[in-house]
Amino acid sequence: MIALLLRDLRLAVRAGGGFGLGLAFFLIVIILVPFGVGPQVDLLTRIAPGILWVASLLAALLSLDRIFALDFEDGSLGLLATSPLPLEGAALMKALAHWITTGLPLTLVAPALGFLLSLAPEAYSYLLLSLLLGTPALSMIGTFGAALTVGLRRGGLLLSLLVLPLYVPTLIFGAEAVRRGADGLDATGALILLGTITAGCFALLPFATAATLRMNLR
Amino acid sequence: MMLRVTNVTCARGGIPVLSDVSFEVIAGQALVLRGPNGIGKTTLLRTLAGLQPALAGDVDADVDDLAYASHADGIKTALSVTENLKFWADVYGNPVPDTIWEAFDLADLQDRIAGTLSAGQKRRLGLARLGVIGRKILFLDEPTVSLDGFSVKLFAKWLQDTHLAGGGIAVIATHIDLGIDAPELDLTPFKADLNFGGGADEAFL
Numbered sequence: 001m002i003a004l005l006l007r008d009l010r011l012a013v014r015a016g017g018g019f020g021l022g023l024a025f026f027l028i029v030i031i032l033v034p035f036g037v038g039p040q041v042d043l044l045t046r047i048a049p050g051i052l053w054v055a056s057l058l059a060a061l062l063s064l065d066r067i068f069a070l071d072f073e074d075g076s077l078g079l080l081a082t083s084p085l086p087l088e089g090a091a092l093m094k095a096l097a098h099w100i101t102t103g104l105p106l107t108l109v110a111p112a113l114g115f116l117l118s119l120a121p122e123a124y125s126y127l128l129l130s131l132l133l134g135t136p137a138l139s140m141i142g143t144f145g146a147a148l149t150v151g152l153r154r155g156g157l158l159l160s161l162l163v164l165p166l167y168v169p170t171l172i173f174g175a176e177a178v179r180r181g182a183d184g185l186d187a188t189g190a191l192i193l194l195g196t197i198t199a200g201c202f203a204l205l206p207f208a209t210a211a212t213l214r215m216n217l218r
Numbered sequence: 219m220m221l222r223v224t225n226v227t228c229a230r231g232g233i234p235v236l237s238d239v240s241f242e243v244i245a246g247q248a249l250v251l252r253g254p255n256g257i258g259k260t261t262l263l264r265t266l267a268g269l270q271p272a273l274a275g276d277v278d279a280d281v282d283d284l285a286y287a288s289h290a291d292g293i294k295t296a297l298s299v300t301e302n303l304k305f306w307a308d309v310y311g312n313p314v315p316d317t318i319w320e321a322f323d324l325a326d327l328q329d330r331i332a333g334t335l336s337a338g339q340k341r342r343l344g345l346a347r348l349g350v351i352g353r354k355i356l357f358l359d360e361p362t363v364s365l366d367g368f369s370v371k372l373f374a375k376w377l378q379d380t381h382l383a384g385g386g387i388a389v390i391a392t393h394i395d396l397g398i399d400a401p402e403l404d405l406t407p408f409k410a411d412l413n414f415g416g417g418a419d420e421a422f423l
Contacts, residue, residue: 002308003305003308003309004305004309007294007297007301007305010296010297010301011294011296011297014296014297071292073290074290074291074292074293074294074295075288075289075290075291075292076290076292076293076294078269078286078288078290078292079286079287079288079292079306079347080292080309081269082267082268082269082284082285082286083306083309083310083351084282084309084310084311085309217269217270218269218270218271
């Protein structure tokens with residue numbers, strides 16, 4: 001399983017792997033928002049948590065269709081399915097690799113971008129914590145969506161339509177935690193729910209992903 | 219160890235293509251599948267390898283002995299030749315044997331990025347994967363596509379002298395003569411009756 005994780009990480013940073021694309025997209029969206037909204041600092045401060053979270057969702061979405069599509073095209077998915085590595089484990093590793101190349105960098109640069117949106121100073125720790133807890137769920141749900149659409153022509157758009165509604169709970173509690181943090185309220189409840197969603201996703205979705213892959217490989 | 223296939227019926231896209239296929243291969247033996255395009259050689263091999271369920275029949279072999287090699291080699295073009303082989307060796311928990319470079323004429327290509335290889339060289343790398351995974355029963359689907367005469371001999375030599383001599387089994391779908399000593403099975407008589415109770419609802423299961 002570690003071999004698969006290392007291979008995927010290596011592929012992501014090699015030429016054409018797309019590492020950093022999601023990050024650059026995140027950066028540009030956040031930079032565009034103040035241009036669109038105008039230089040009203042208090043308005044920006046108010047919408048910053050929501051904007052940061054929505055931009056993270058979209059950035060995570062960008063690289064989802066590559067999770068299985070490339071392996072499907074070159075035949076390695078079929079070979080992996082017949083290898084001693086359980087497909088559930090492969091699904092988990094794929095999601096983990098996606099998080100390390102997308103969710104983790106997003107989380108780390110988000111505070112810097114929060115500054116661009118003049119995020120309230122109290123909210124920075126909550127932003128970091130909520131993204132750290134929430135983005136793994138985005139990768140895992142996305143991996144499941146990628147398994148559903150593997151082998152489909154132009155599956156990328158369908159993938160977005162399938163996955164974005166599933167991101168709603170993570171978005172609600174993630175943005176809520178940051179907003180409560182910014183207002184100086186207790187955000188523990190939202191953070192616990194966010195962590196619960198992530199834990200639930202990682203407990204259940206590898207099995208759903210593997211079952212879906214087996215069906216799509218037939 | 220042996221591979222026993224009993225009355226296997228397999229389907230492609232819900233439509234049965236082959237029915238009641240039965241054969242036995244004992245350790246150290248290979249079996250060559252023959253038949254015109256579209257008869258269902260690939261479908262049969264995928265079914266035997268466990269990638270898709272059989273509509274009926276039994277495949278009697280230990281799942282942990284099986285390996286499948288398709289038309290597609292599963293090569294990552296951004297990784298080097300060594301990294302590609304090392305990955306599959308790690309997945310199967312084996313070391314990469316030193317003899318593999320010689321056996322598949324890859325010694326000079328070890329550090330090359332796989333994306334820069336020619337079609338034949340890629341195919342050799344794909345076949346070398348079979349040498350590092352250490353599986354006993356190989357299902358090979360047109361293993362010699364895009365190989366030149368020399369490479370075909372090289373592969374046949376590896377199959378005969380290393381794999382089969384070590385007690386392995388190979389079921390090979392091919393349209394050329396590999397030059398190995400193996401019985402042939404013509405699949406034409408097993409062509410499925412189109413009225414066979416089909417799995418039209420398969421997509422929903």
